[in-house]
Each structure stands twice: as structure tokens, then as C-alpha cells.
Amino acid sequence: MLQIAPRRRYLVRFDPKRIPHMFADVLILGSGIAGVRAALAVDPKLRVVVVSKDRADLSNSAWAQGGIAGVLDPGDDIRNHAADTITAGAGLCDPDVVEAVVAAAPELIRELESFGALFDQENGRLALTMEGGHSHARVAHALGDATGKEVMRALIDRIRGTRGVEVWEKTFTIDLLTHEGACRGALVWNEEHGKTFVWAKQTILCTGGAGRLYRETTNPSIATGDGHAVAYRAGAQLRDMELMQFHPTVLYIAGSSRHLITEAARGEGGYLVDANAYRFMGDYDARWELAPRDIVSRAITSQMDKTRHPCVYLDLRHLPQELIRERFPHIGQLCREFGLDLKRDLIPVRPGAHYMIGGVTVDLEGRTTVPGLWAAGEATSSGLHGANRLASNSLLEGLFYGLHCGRGASAAAAKIPDSFTALPLQSDWASELPNDDELNLEDLRNALTxxxxxxxxxxxxxxxxxxxxxxxxxxxxxxxxRELRTVEGWELQNMLLTARLMIGSAIAREESRGVHFRDDFPHTTPGQGKHVAIQAP
Structure with missing residues (x-):
């Protein structure tokens, strides 16, 4: 197992006698699909606090375009979905986890409908589409290309009316609190109240991804790897941190923020062409544009090198205009803002960091290696995605593990008697600190990405x-x-630690597997792949 020492246990100094204390039965860090589903699974008689770094509706989940994969067509089969997931995962999937998650998918999607999520319909049934790596059309979608937005609307509407659940928005999690090897809650901060100790019988980590470690990314500004960093400092084992999935098609317009162009655009028949209008994917894979994401991303990068051009282009001009209007209203509006018409123009795209496959090691119920700490969603390594996540399995994972973590944490918390006594924790800061040289946080962050x-x-x-x-x-x-005092400073410290873990893991994996490709080790080691585990010494 790799070991990389964090600089210190806690990012800030604290005196428990000078900081307010709050108490909860279950503390949930993150308000994406995993966090909200977890909250809904907790017994309403218990007190649940959901901490959201920004607004509750701003998360990677809400930005998801494509949809949720599940076997909902009589011509499809659970075994097909499992086989596609394992094939994409390139030898690192846990077959038991894959089987459990894909078997639960149809019911989880129907449950979302019962919560009020309005999925797109076709001939009175759920409309299903094909995406890269899938052998059947099994991706349910909403609002055409804004599935995450609609699903999160329904879930957040439901949670706001749930007894016993408090949502703390614009509240940053500085660190998990641990005592005698177990998680006891978290130290959080917001602008109105400053620092607060939140003591909890059980804590669920659902903090999302780390795409903002890269300049080219589809992720919102909040995705800075905070959960990976706080869990590592708290002693949790992390796994496969080298596995960052790059989405092949991110809108590339110099000077603008990057925007995802959904996988479904290729699933519905879109072509990829280079600067010379050459449709190139057949040179790299027999599945053309429907190859798994790692293959398409590398192919695009190679074609950009060949043509010495900063992007390639997505061509939807040959598709029926009614299909484009119905399936891709968000993309159409986005492109119009830049003067692009999907009926006439090619869409400039290039790969961008999209989904963090590596993360906190969890079992099938969502337990981490730290007692009292559970985790779900993109902050975890569950064994579902292996070395390359299959398209539209991410929202599914968040639902499955959110549900299991919520149930498990609820049952565990119910067995623990109430205690309103703070623990005698101490931060590990020396009395003398370096002079604050007015660090240029933005410059450091840009250099890192x-x-x-x-x-x-x-x-x-x-x-x-x-x-x-x-x-x-x-x-x-x-x-x-340095002891920094702003969210931007703490984010940068978390990003630097998470980057160290990613780089160390990438050095250790001396092979190419899934999204991890090394020019100096271009082949996959034969046989079942091995995980790269890492933990603080």
C-alpha cells in the first residue's frame, strides 16, 4: 500500500472551548444525488444535517446531461448491462458490486419517477437512448439533455419537505473530526457563523469529484477534491486515485468556460471529424464514435496532434432536425450563445476532465475503513466503474450507494444513545507560523491545473x-x-493534497488500464487488474 503523509491532520487551528457545537444523529456532507438520496433513507425520527458547499442544487449531479442507465426494455437483460460495465471497467470492476447495482437500477429509476422526476417519454413509455460502451439502448433521460437538473429538482423538492432534515447551504467542510480512530462528525465553516463543530453519531461523505484540478473540465467550480482530501487526513484508505475519466467531447471555444456535450450526441448518430473534415474514429476502434470514453478521448488527442489543431469537431448536421430539437435543447441553446447553429455548423470539441473514478474505498453498503464514516458517489471507489466508468452509470451509483449509506448510517445511529458532550480534540499546529506572504491563490491554482x-x-x-x-x-x-482563512485557500490546500495522491498513484501503476494510459507502459498487465491503495502513515 502506498503511503503519502499529509502536511498536518487539520487545516486550521481550533479551541473546542471557543467554537460553537451542534449535534446530529447523521451528518451528510454533500447535496448531490448521493447525499440527498442518503438523507431520504434515514429514519425521520433522527436528526439529519446535510452540509452543502454551495447551493443545494449546484453539484456535478445537477450538471449531468446524458441520463441514468438501467434495463427497462424487454429486449435488454441485466446480464447485458453488467457485461458492458465490466468490459468498460478493464479488469478492475468488482463483479458482485456490478451485479448488485445494475440489478437495482430499474427500481431506482422508477422510484425517481415516484418522487416526481419527469423522464422523457416515447409512445407512452420511458424513452431510452444508446450511449458509448452500451450494447442496448438503456439510458433514461429527462428534459432532453438535462437529466441531472430534473432529477435533482425532484429529489431536493422532496428533501425540503422531509421531517428531521436540515440543509445548511454555502457551508464548507474543513475537516472530519476523529477520536480514537472513529469519525465523530466534522468541522464546518460558513460566512455567517464562522467555524462550527458538528458532532454526529454517523457521518456520510458525498462530496463529489475533483475535475477542477484540470483546466479543461466539465465540472462546476465546487469540484475541488475536498472529500478525497478530508477523508485522507482522517485516516481513510483511498484507492485508484490515478483514475480520472476524461469526457471526449467538451465544447472548446477559446476564452469561454468549458461545457459538456453529452455522450448521447454520439449515441444518436453524431460523427467526429478532424480539422480536415475527416471522420477518424474508424482508424482507432471498430465501434467508431460509440467506443468507450477512454478510447475516444485518446483518439481525439492523437488526431489533434496529427492535424496540429486545438480541437476536433462534432457533426450533427446529418441528423433529423426534430431529433436534435427534442434531444439536445440545452446544447442547442448553448451553441447559439456562441453563434453556432447545429443545423449548419460543426461543434468544436476536445476532451476534458469529467469524472473521478478513484476515491475513498467503500464496501457494498458504503462503509469506509474509518468506523462511523460512510461514503457514496463520486468521492468513492466502490468497484462499480473499474478503470473506466461506463456512460450513465454515475447517477445510478449515487442513487444505489446513497440509499444504502442512508439506511446503514440510520440503523447504526439509532443504536447509539444521545450524548451532548464535546470530545477533547486538539489541532496539531505549532505556535509559530510562517509569515503570510500574501499568497496569490489564483495564480497557484492556475499553475496547478x-x-x-x-x-x-x-x-x-x-x-x-x-x-x-x-x-x-x-x-x-x-x-x-500556512493557516489559510478562506474557502479559496482551503480548496487550494485540498487540491494540492489530492494532486499528490493522484500523481503518486499514477507513478505506481506501471501499466495502461482504462482511463490510465502511459506511453512508457502502453500495454495492460495480463490477468485481473490490481487496485492501487493509498493511506496516510
Whole structure:
């Protein structure tokens, strides 16, 4: 097992006698699909606090476009969905986890309908579409290409009316609180109240991904790897941190923020062409545009190198206009804002960091290696995605593990008697701190995201990775020696730690597997793949 030492246990100094204390039965960190589903699964007689870094409706889940995969067509089969997931996962999937999750998918999707989510219909039934890596059309979608937005609307509407659940918005989780090896809650901060200790009988980590470690990303600004970092500092085992999935098609317009162009655009028949209007995917894979994401992303990167052009293009012009209007209203509106018409124009795209496959190691119920701490969703490594997540399995994972974590944490919390006594915790800060040199946080963050894209991106090698490790270590040494007092500062410290874990894991995996491709080890080690586990010494 790899071991990388965090600079310190807690990001900030604290005195428990000078900070307000709150008490909950179950504390849920994160308000994406996993966190909200977890909250709904807790016994309403218990007190639940959901901490949301920003607004409750701002999460990677809400930004999901494509849909949720599940066997809902009589011509499809659970075994097909499982086989597709395992094939995409390139030897790192846990077959028992895959079987359990895909078997639960149809009921989880129907449950969302019962909660009020309005999925798109066709001939009186759920409309299903094909996406890359799937052998059947099994992806249910809503509002055409805004599934996450609609699903989260329904879930958040439901949670706001649930007895016993409080949602704390714009509240940042600084660190998990641990005592005698177990998680006892979290230290949080918001602008109105400052720091607060939230003591909890059970804590569920649902903090999402880390795409913002890269300049080119589909993720919202909140996806800075906070959950990965706080769990690691608290002693949890993490796994496969080198596995960042890059989405092949991110709208590329210089100077603008990056926007996802859903997988379904290719699933419905869109073509990828290069700067010379050449449809190139057949040169790389027999499945053309419907190959798994890792293959398409590498193919696009190679074609960009061949043509010496900063992007390739998605061509939807040959598709029926009614189909484009119905399936891709969000993409159509987005492109119009940049003067692009899907009926006439090619869409400039290139890969971007999209989904963090690596994360906190959890079992089938969502338990981590730290007693009292559960985790669900993108912050975890569950064994479902293996080394390459199959399209539209992410919302499914969040629902499945959110439900199981909520039930498990609820049952565990109900067995613990109420206690309103704070624990005698101490932060590990020395009395003398370096002078604050007015760090330029934005400059450091931009330098980090650029470095990660160059050296820890779609194609990697030992020289680039070791150079990245040295540079990030240097930045981390002087940034983490300071007690920063803003969300931006804590985010940067979390990003630097998470980057260290990703780079160290990428160096350790001396093979190419799934989304992890190394030029110096271009082949996959035969046989079942092995996980790269990492834990603080």
C-alpha cells in the first residue's frame, strides 16, 4: 500500500472551548444525488444535517446531461448491462458490486419517477437512448439533455419537505473530526457563523469529484477534491486515485468556460471529424464514435496532434432536425450563445476532465475503513466503474450507494444513545507560523491545473509524472505551512493534497488500464487488474 503523509491532520487551528457545537444523529456532507438520496433513507425520527458547499442544487449531479442507465426494455437483460460495465471497467470492476447495482437500477429509476422526476417519454413509455460502451439502448433521460437538473429538482423538492432534515447551504467542510480512530462528525465553516463543530453519531461523505484540478473540465467550480482530501487526513484508505475519466467531447471555444456535450450526441448518430473534415474514429476502434470514453478521448488527442489543431469537431448536421430539437435543447441553446447553429455548423470539441473514478474505498453498503464514516458517489471507489466508468452509470451509483449509506448510517445511529458532550480534540499546529506572504491563490491554482493537464492528463509517462510530483510537493510545502482563512485557500490546500495522491498513484501503476494510459507502459498487465491503495502513515 502506498503511503503519502499529509502536511498536518487539520487545516486550521481550533479551541473546542471557543467554537460553537451542534449535534446530529447523521451528518451528510454533500447535496448531490448521493447525499440527498442518503438523507431520504434515514429514519425521520433522527436528526439529519446535510452540509452543502454551495447551493443545494449546484453539484456535478445537477450538471449531468446524458441520463441514468438501467434495463427497462424487454429486449435488454441485466446480464447485458453488467457485461458492458465490466468490459468498460478493464479488469478492475468488482463483479458482485456490478451485479448488485445494475440489478437495482430499474427500481431506482422508477422510484425517481415516484418522487416526481419527469423522464422523457416515447409512445407512452420511458424513452431510452444508446450511449458509448452500451450494447442496448438503456439510458433514461429527462428534459432532453438535462437529466441531472430534473432529477435533482425532484429529489431536493422532496428533501425540503422531509421531517428531521436540515440543509445548511454555502457551508464548507474543513475537516472530519476523529477520536480514537472513529469519525465523530466534522468541522464546518460558513460566512455567517464562522467555524462550527458538528458532532454526529454517523457521518456520510458525498462530496463529489475533483475535475477542477484540470483546466479543461466539465465540472462546476465546487469540484475541488475536498472529500478525497478530508477523508485522507482522517485516516481513510483511498484507492485508484490515478483514475480520472476524461469526457471526449467538451465544447472548446477559446476564452469561454468549458461545457459538456453529452455522450448521447454520439449515441444518436453524431460523427467526429478532424480539422480536415475527416471522420477518424474508424482508424482507432471498430465501434467508431460509440467506443468507450477512454478510447475516444485518446483518439481525439492523437488526431489533434496529427492535424496540429486545438480541437476536433462534432457533426450533427446529418441528423433529423426534430431529433436534435427534442434531444439536445440545452446544447442547442448553448451553441447559439456562441453563434453556432447545429443545423449548419460543426461543434468544436476536445476532451476534458469529467469524472473521478478513484476515491475513498467503500464496501457494498458504503462503509469506509474509518468506523462511523460512510461514503457514496463520486468521492468513492466502490468497484462499480473499474478503470473506466461506463456512460450513465454515475447517477445510478449515487442513487444505489446513497440509499444504502442512508439506511446503514440510520440503523447504526439509532443504536447509539444521545450524548451532548464535546470530545477533547486538539489541532496539531505549532505556535509559530510562517509569515503570510500574501499568497496569490489564483495564480497557484492556475499553475496547478495547467501542470495536471500537461503531465497527469490523458497520456502520461514516468518523466512527466515525476516532474509533476516534484513541483506539487514544492507548492504544497509552503502553502500547507500556512493557516489559510478562506474557502479559496482551503480548496487550494485540498487540491494540492489530492494532486499528490493522484500523481503518486499514477507513478505506481506501471501499466495502461482504462482511463490510465502511459506511453512508457502502453500495454495492460495480463490477468485481473490490481487496485492501487493509498493511506496516510
Amino acid at each position: 495547467s501542470l495536471m493537464g500537461r503531465n497527469v492528463g490523458i497520456r502520461r509517462n514516468a518523466e512527466d509524472l515525476k516532474q509533476a510530483a516534484s513541483q506539487v510537493e514544492f507548492w504544497d510545502r509552503y502553502v500547507s505551512a
